Amino acid sequence: MAMPRNQARSPFIAGLRLAALLISVFALGACGKREPESAAPAPDPASAAQPAAPAAADATRISELRATAKDAYIWGYPIVEGYKSMYQQAVDAKGANFHAGFNQIGNVAQVATPKDTSIITPNSDTPYSFLWMDLRAEPLVISVPAIDAKRYFSVQLIDLYTYNFAYINRAATDGKASVFMVAGPDWKGETPKGVREVFRAETQLAYGLFRTQLFSPSDLDNVKRLQAQYKVQPLSAFLGTPAPPPAPPITFPPYDPEQANGLGFFSYLNFLLQFAPTVDSEAALRQRFAGIGIEAGKPFDAAALPPADREAITAGIADANQALEQFIATEINTEKVSSADMFGTRAALKDNYLYRFAGAKLGIYGNSASEADYQSYFVDAQGRPADGSQHDYVLRFAKDQLPPTNAFWSVTLYDGKSKLLVDNPLDRHLINSAMLPTLKRDADGGLTLYIQQASPGKDKESNWLPAPAGPFYVILRNYSPGQAVLDRSWQKPALTPVERKAD
Incomplete structure (x- = not known):
């Protein structure tokens, strides 16, 4: 539950009042004999007002901290929620939901069941293939086979923000065997020979989510044959050239849902932001977030914060979730807003972070409207x-x-x-x-x-x-x-x- 604002600053105000009382008592004791009232100097109005100024300033700071934490949580939630899938599917090799390491395709030759817990609201029509991409060293080349027109398939390309930045589908391939390339934000070059199209991600880590339609249980072997033909390789391997120096290894923090749903959320967010270079349209936003300690690759030590700050940030998270509940009740349940509004490219969502937040909460990695x-x-x-x-x-x-x-x-x-x-x-x-x-x-x-x-x-x-x-x-x-x-x-x-x- 969100904490009332006056309650959030009451320890500070109470401290001021106690200090003022002690000063008065000390002054009376030190004076000894009390002088006649007529001899006492008139109080200075300016000095009498001074104790209230720090209290007002701190109250304003706490209010701004709470508001910034709310906005940062709404903006950053899809990134951290996506990390849950990344960690379980590509990092935690001993986990039940692990599929393949980075830059490898992990195929699941069955539809989703209740035992699949790494993605909420999964579809159970299309067996998935999973590709978590590390694009820091060089681009990746993805090959897909020819697929019959009656069978739906797609490769949804998603960045760390959870924007769908491109699709490999029937419209992109015309149903023919095709080769595509995915490049990170730092790559500069021309489309290589033999590559049909280059897709550029805004982030250095990205996700390829393959869907291959299953018609019936007896059709499963056909799906397996198609999945076996999905291929990925580094650009240097595709071109037959020497590989560039490898990117530095990443130490991934274990995903803990309890930590991710509390103040530890911002630790995960800071870790992930080092792989998400600031885009021009969000420069001011990222600078504002930096004011409360949200910076790429920096530690976020919630325990070191003053209690009032921790309370304000916690209240900001509660405010974000309350805003979502209201949004669901008034906009989604009334069908004023649909999935078409919550999933898509950055341009399509037009920096509506509440929509993106809702999409990640209700069913992360939803497809674009088309x-x-x-x-x-x-x-x-x-x-x-x-x-x-x-x-x-x-x-x-x-x-x-x-x-x-x-x-x-x-x-x-x-x-x-x-x-x-x-x-x-x-x-x-x-x-x-x-x-x-x-x-x-x-x-x-x-x-x-x-x-x-x-x-x-x-x-x-x-x-x-x-x-x-x-x-x-x-x-x-x-x-x-x-x-x-x-x-x-x-x-x-x-x-x-x-x-x-x-x-």
Whole structure:
């Protein structure tokens, strides 16, 4: 909970008052015999006002510190949240979520399950391949195979800020085997022969997130064959030239969620900022943050701060989270803001750091609008939070009103607390367009999905998406969405609560 501002500065004010009282007592004792009142000199108004000046100045400083901490947390949260994925996937080789070291591709030949915890709100339609890139020494060259037009695939290129700075997809390759290069902010050179296009990252560390569509369990071997053809190599290896000197080794601090969610957040942020050179549009912002100790590569020792400063920074973090809660309630749940606003390039987001903060909190590494559309169900048709312990729900698509897509759509359910997939007896976490032949249609040709904890009955289980006995949310994804989705002329159906049948 945020601390009231007067409470944050009360120790200082109380100290001043006590000091003033002691001075008065000492003065009376030292004088001995008290002189007549008429002989006492008149108090100087200017000197009487002096003790209040430091208090006012410190109160202003504490208020500014709190405001700056709030803004720094909103701006820096996606960077630190991304570090969780980086550390688990590419640094902690003994961890359950490790996939491959830097500049290597780690393939996962299965869709996401409840056991996958390194990314919140993961999709479970496309097996992932992971590439964490260290671009300090030289660029990397990425090769992708020819992929059938019916199968969706993409390589989402993301910088440390979590901006999607480029895509390798069907539009970039025309479905043909292609070679691309990713360069860091310090590289200067021309596009090498044999490279189709060069993509430039603003940061020295970056992420390549590969998605390859899986049509059905029997299709898994096909996905594995495609994943095996994704290749990455340093530019020097691609050109057959001597490699440049290696970049200095990095000592990565272990990721601790408790530390990252407290004042230790700023220690992680300072560590990561050394790989994120200041861009011109953020020079003033970074200078302002430096005023409270947020600087690239510098230590941030929260324990060494005065108690009032620690309280102010902690209150600033609470203010940031409170701003997010209000934003979700008034902008996202009311559908004034969509995923199209929260994910994309730096230019597309227009320095709206609250949008980027919300995207990282709700589902980091979301796609840009042109690549995928995400529509959420955090509340039902009556505006109440979705909760499987309280209600059963239906999601009904009217005849000819399935999501218009150029690739595929899916409806995926997540636990409201962990933001991960939910264990259930069917081992089913989504219903998507590839499953349409197995789904039961309504009498009028529509499609009703049953989202509830208990089975809706054997005759309806094909359309059942199991919910937990507690809060949950649903994400409707549309990959390569149709124009009617992008311009919102197509409207998603409501998540409608229905009367629960008695046991």
